[in-house]
Amino acid sequence: MIALLSTSITYLGLNLSSPLLLGSSPLTRHLEPVLALARTGLGAVVVHSLFEEAILQADQGADGSTAPIDAEPSWPSPDAHLAQVRRLVQALKIPVIASLNGRHAGGWVRYARLLQDTGAAALELNLYYLNAHLDLDSQTIESDLVRLVADVRAAISIPLAVKLGPYFTGLPAFCRRLTDAGANGLVLFNRFYQSDLDMEALQVVPTLRLSNSEDLLHPLRWTAILSRRVAADISLSGGIHTSNDLIKALAAGATTVQATASLLRHGPAHATTLLAGLSAWMAEHHYTSIAELRGRLAENSAVDPTNFERASYIQSLRTWDLRSMS
Numbered sequence: 001m002i003a004l005l006s007t008s009i010t011y012l013g014l015n016l017s018s019p020l021l022l023g024s025s026p027l028t029r030h031l032e033p034v035l036a037l038a039r040t041g042l043g044a045v046v047v048h049s050l051f052e053e054a055i056l057q058a059d060q061g062a063d064g065s066t067a068p069i070d071a072e073p074s075w076p077s078p079d080a081h082l083a084q085v086r087r088l089v090q091a092l093k094i095p096v097i098a099s100l101n102g103r104h105a106g107g108w109v110r111y112a113r114l115l116q117d118t119g120a121a122a123l124e125l126n127l128y129y130l131n132a133h134l135d136l137d138s139q140t141i142e143s144d145l146v147r148l149v150a151d152v153r154a155a156i157s158i159p160l161a162v163k164l165g166p167y168f169t170g171l172p173a174f175c176r177r178l179t180d181a182g183a184n185g186l187v188l189f190n191r192f193y194q195s196d197l198d199m200e201a202l203q204v205v206p207t208l209r210l211s212n213s214e215d216l217l218h219p220l221r222w223t224a225i226l227s228r229r230v231a232a233d234i235s236l237s238g239g240i241h242t243s244n245d246l247i248k249a250l251a252a253g254a255t256t257v258q259a260t261a262s263l264l265r266h267g268p269a270h271a272t273t274l275l276a277g278l279s280a281w282m283a284e285h286h287y288t289s290i291a292e293l294r295g296r297l298a299e300n301s302a303v304d305p306t307n308f309e310r311a312s313y314i315q316s317l318r319t320w321d322l323r324s325m326s
């Protein structure tokens with residue numbers, strides 16, 4: 001008898017038909033690609049972010065004062081953003097997760113509530129931040145970000161996921177502070193876009209390189225370290241391009257897995273391919289539910305991960321030595 005196979009999971013308290021999510025991206029600016037994606041069996045859609053800077057710009061415009069210099073003039077207004085989230089919520093049968101993107105506590109946080117009012121099932125708060133101040137230490141930065149999370153948590157009653165950058169010195173402790181402040185989920189990780197140098201024009205050139213499967217290794221490691229240690233669902237974001245990537249992320253302990261670059265590159269049909277590959281692998285390896293697979297390769301919470309990671313590091317270097325000598 002063939003056992004029935006279920007890919008349904010619970011993420012942030014939401015029942016989803018599959019663990020694959022569309023990560024926050026410009027795809028949600030238009031209805032058509034998202035409707036096509038929703039037909040592939042995707043579990044939920046994360047909307048492109050509403051930025052702190054866009055809200056401040058609109059607020060300052062309303063005051064009659066000038067926009068801050070780091071604001072992007074071509075941003076749609078926050079009201080247009082809310083209207084688009086509302087449109088997505090009405091058009092889709094799968095949950096829509098709104099996204100707010102900023103780094104300072106302040107009045108702009110009221111938009112968390114306005115995003116909730118669109119009917120979004122949950123909110124993802126992206127804490128994109130790269131510190132370049134010599135006088136700002138990591139403790140201060142983390143405390144500011146935790147305060148922002150607490151403010152957003154206080155403004156809404158829907159589930160809250162927090163999307164983090166990959167470079168925090170004390171990531172596990174910071175994650176615990178975020179969950180203590182009310183984060184129900186952690187999205188690992190935000191992708192930092194790098195600037196390059198054009199040596200003919202002698203200019204800094206912003207670059208947006210889409211990820212590939214190699215970029216999975218960093219979020220995969222942290223998902224494996226944290227998934228049994230934090231009191232929050234982990235959603236892995238970064239480097240999901242093949243079914244194998246998706247399966248690895250689940251085995252490391254991710255509750256959901258977000259794909260962005262691969263869906264931007266290949267379109268909605270790719271989500272069908274990813275999910276078909278997951279189902280085929282589960283059937284071949286006799287898994288009947290995601291729960292049986294999830295966390296199979298997560299690190300044991302009883303083992304000190306620091307020693308384990310250092311031992312793995314030393315072992316990797318030694319393996320390379322032996323290979324290069326043979």
Ligand SMILES: Cc1cc2nc3c(=O)[nH]c(=O)nc-3n(C[C@H](O)[C@H](O)[C@H](O)COP(=O)(O)O)c2cc1C
Binds near residue numbers: 212240262
């Ligand atoms: C063109 C583009 C736009 C993006 N816009 C957002 C955004 O508005 N908010 C956000 O949280 N992440 C945004 N991201 C980041 C993705 O959601 C994702 O975290 C990142 O691309 C890593 O996943 P991937 O390797 O599957 O692309 C964007 C990524 C791309 C490529």
